[in-house]
Amino acid sequence: MRYEEYTVEGRNAVIESLRSGRDVDKVFVLDGCMDGAVRSIVREAKKGDTIVEFVSKERLDNMSKTGKHQGVIAYVAAYNYASVEDILANAKEKGEDPFVIILDGIMDPHNLGAIIRTANQAGSHGIIIPKRRACGLTAVVARTSAGAINYTPVAKVTNISNTIEDLKKEGLWFACADMGGSDMYDLNLKGPIGLVIGNEGEGVSRLVKEKCDMIASIPMKGDIDSLNASVACGILAYEIVRQRRI
Incomplete structure (x- = not known):
């Protein structure tokens, strides 16, 4: 399957992308x-709540693949984003308790793609990512997901903490992954659940962690003290699957 390019350069191309209804992650x-x-470009970007970042010519030149950026480059999602409401509707249509994965600042597109693939196989109803300081739905993400991006909705939100609060009102409980938490086998992960995975370096941020109801630790026997984010997500997601089968 061929995915569209992620970078759009030049004023006409960028404004056409913004007006086309495609999801534009960021405009430089x-x-x-x-x-x-x-x-006009900045105005169109703000209409769609797209992030606008003013940068130096040197940075634009380094980002440009054509050398003809005309002072504007946009990052366009390879796939359109869903809404949080779409994710909840997905669970309702299947007659299942919602199972949502929230990613707190995953930057590596390979990790994001792998998580989307795992989420699909584990029966998650969707993934939520933040608009800032996180990887979007790039072509690399799409390829790494091995097609799962076609079936697993991904929503992008302004504030993860506020989104967790909103989802709690819908009956969800939240567990975040952290080495300092309780053993995942000792936690009740049944029912409507949100699994929060932090970024590759710092883990789940303090503010997001404070919003969670449980902190889940994966028991480890090796000589290193952490797992790749996508691997950690897979282990915890399948503990949720296991408990739902009991």
């Missing part, structure tokens, strides 16, 4: 450049 604009065309 040459710092100090605010002529009429650029103002």
Whole structure:
């Protein structure tokens, strides 16, 4: 399967992408450049709640694949994002308790793609990622997911903590992965559940961790003290699967 390119360059191409209904993750604009065309791009980006970042010419030049960026480069998602409501509706349609995976700042597209693949196989109804400081739905993510991106909805939200609070009102309980938590085998992970996985370096952020009801630790016997984020997600996701089968 062929996926569309992730980078769009040039003023006309960027504004067409913004107006086409495609999900644009971020627009990079040459710092100090605010002529009429650029103002139109920024205005269109803000209509769709797309992040706009003003950067140096050197950075744009380094990002550019064509050398003809005209002071504007956009990152366009390889797939459109779902909404949190879509994820809950997915669970309802299947007659199942919601099982949502929330990713707190996963930056590596291979990790994100692998998590989407695992989520699909474990029966998760969808994944939620933050708009800032996280990888979006790039072509690399799509390829790494091995097609699972076609079946597992991914929603992008402004604030993970607020989203957790909203989902608690829908009856979900939340468990986050952290080495300092309780053994995952000692926790009740049945029912409507949200699994929170932190980023590759720092784990789950303090503010997000404070919103969670449980902190789950994976028992480890080796000589290193951490697992790859996608591997940790897989282990915890399948503990949820196991408990749902009991």
